[in-house]
Amino acid sequence: MSEDVTLSNISMDFGKFRAVDKVDITIKAGEFFSFLGPSGCGKTTILRLISGFMDPTEGKVLIGGKDMTGTRPNERPTALIFQNLALFPLMPIWENIAFGLEVRGVDKVARRAKAEELLKLVDLHESADKKVSQLSGGQKQRVAIARALAVEPKVMLLDEPLSALDLKLRQHMRAELRAIQKRTGVTFIYITHDQGEALAMSDRVGVMSQGVLQQVATPNEIYNNPSNGFVASFVGENNIFDGKIKSIKDGEASYETSLGNFAAKIGPGVNKDTPVRLYVRPEHCTLTKSAAKSGNSIPVEVTESAFEGNFINVFLKDKAGHTHMAQVQNDPSAPPPQRSAKVQMNFDADHGVLLAHAKTRS
Amino acid sequence: MSELIRRYGSSLTWIIILFTAFWLLVLVLIPNFVLFEFSFKPYLPVDQLGGPKDFYSLNNYWTFFNSPIHIRIFFQTVLYSSAVTLLCLIMSYPLAYFLAKVVDPKTAPSIFLLLIIPLWVSEILRSFAWFIILAYNGPLNAMLQGIGLEPVRWISGFNAVIIGLIYSYLLFMLLPIYNAISSLDTNQIEASEDLGASLWRTHWRVVIPHSKPGIASGCVMVFMLCAGSVIVPSTLASPSSRWFTEIIQQWMFEGLDWNTGAAYAFLLLTLCIIFVSLVMRLLNVRLVDIAK
């Protein structure tokens, strides 16, 4: 039913520009895998390499262990869901869904039956004879999925298919996509710049920047243990401090900044001479009136606070003028500090991590 | 090319290229090149082809430049074609503006439908209609006499030809200008009026600059059709008003001298190329804007 996809050390050049640099990874059969990164990071190129619209400059794409070099898109066991969905506007819904069968020479009755079955799967029973233009955004989405599923692909490729939807629908479709994936067992490879989507749906996430795969891990791991500075700042919020490592002892470093010395964990692959920055998540920062006895503490001034419901984002300025943020729980009995209040921002050594910069193109 | 192969595969790409190549090479470029070549060869009986007299020369063009009559006819053709082009422009612009911006958008298509009826009736019948109307004993003179005026000998000089050309080609001016003005945002006209511009100023500074591509397109088409017209002059011309295409016909059909005919045809083509480049330069538009 599903196959694994191996990108064997692939690179892609467009003239002098290297869009994908030595990406090497195996996506397991039946997995929901996301490539996450900002626009221009090479994630769409990876999708087009897997679907066969281009061949890599170096390296190989293998699907189910078979080398796909030279195999055209219409011969690969993949189905692509386009960013704009690319539904055929001149065909009714059912013909859209059955198109893949039509070009394989399946007769009309069987095609219609399969289309009806898939429409049921995506919860659109009565829309078979409607026109594409009569559907809402979410319905079009589901037709695109049904159309891709009709050809019984081993691997589904999704190119930011939710980006055109409004927030509510997007969140609903996340759950739906995940459910469809589990129901069909097909390998899903999902491209997005939206960390929320990637973290919510995926079994594993690959974070990309500048054509380089920065980290591959479960959503939990990506968020809690980012492998470098890019991942830490792209996924979730972080307070960042410039400085350098003074000494390392028992996995904990003393880090020297213009605001004083801090104790912090060291990230993967970091040694005393690695250029690093210190990353602290806002939810791990606490605010107190006076400096804590132990742990790291910075005198700051409150500039703004934003009420978000169950928590409050408090914006702070240190004496060097840098902005930081602390996220505090909404507790009616303990109101957050007011604007221009002078407070201390504290964090444990466990929650501060020293990370190297992003991996760049070789 | 590589994009075509990627999108449509190599066999379809070959078909597409083959069709286009047949069109551009066999139907357009090479025939014009052959015309050019023919115009430098002498007219010879078949048995002398390839003989000592068969060499390239400018003789066919000298025939033109040594004939004051032909030169006069050539420049008359240019002059009257330009005049017709200008008249068509003056007549079309107000109507095009009216249809595009003033009239209720629901009735504009109906007016257009009426205006386009003559276009479905062939050009030759259209000039024939004027042949009837303008006859000395025809309905127009009868009407003039009816209101106490002298009858006019219409089919003399270039009068009838000019009327016939305007009637035949007016719509080729109206339609492109109408299309161009339609694409102008009405707010711009209102903004100009709101800022205190007079009617003339609004047209001169806002509407006309925007409709330049349409004006260029109309002028090029009308001039080319006029200068190359065969039917209208042959139906409506008097002995004193001959058209350059008639001279070409004489060489081709009466003189059977295809070589001199080719030279004259090439002169006509050159004239049209010069006119197109002149209009493009003058109105500062590109070919893409003209041919739409």
Next chain:
Amino acid sequence: MNSHRFGHYAIRTYVVLFIAFMLLPLIVMGGAAFNDTRFPSIYPWFGFTTHWFQELWADGRMWGAARNTVFVAIAVVALSVPIGTAGAILLNSLQARSRSIIYGIMVAPILTPGAVIGISTLLFWYKFNVPAGLHLSVLGQVSYIAAYVMLLVLARLQSFDAGLEEAALDLGASHAQVMRRILLPHLYPAIFAGALIGFFQSAENFNVTLFTRGNSDTLTVYVGSKIRSGITPTINALAFLLIAATVIGVIIYEIRRRRADAAMKLAEE
């Protein structure tokens, strides 16, 4: 305000005069078909007759010419539609520079006098010992009518989403299937319009045909020769039929358009 009023009436009067200028000649010409006189005119009026229609009906040469016209027009459409469509697709895939050169060559025949096209076609095929005849008229006409088709199809291609082709390929379609099921259906409106325009352009062509036809006639050439030699109102009878057909077509079109408008309005409410 007064001058505004005046301008209002002036432009309306102008529109009426313009329409009259376009249509009155056709009425005069059609009317002359029923006048009982050898020389076609509506004045003076010698009495009503349908004699000229009978004569037209009996005119064998005219029928032959009409048949030729239809054959030529069908051949022209059959050639220019695929050629023009292929040209548009090719042009659409080219980059800026080569695109504008090829575009220039493609539209040049539209801006070339028919006489020049006719003569160059005649001379080109003469080189290969192909004699003049209607087959050359077809080729000459295709050279510029294909350009009209190309322009229409090119305009339609602008609104085409090339992503649909990739989607179809990805779903397993072959290139030929992509062409047949995705691209061509999108282009059909432009292709049909091109075929229609091509047919009528060909039917009314005179200049190209005149120089390439050899000894054969098409309707326009036949009428042309009639006007030069002996004019009789049979030509007016022919013109009357053409005008009547056009007017009926226009009326049907207008009624359907108004119905469609009304239906749209109803749907909106």
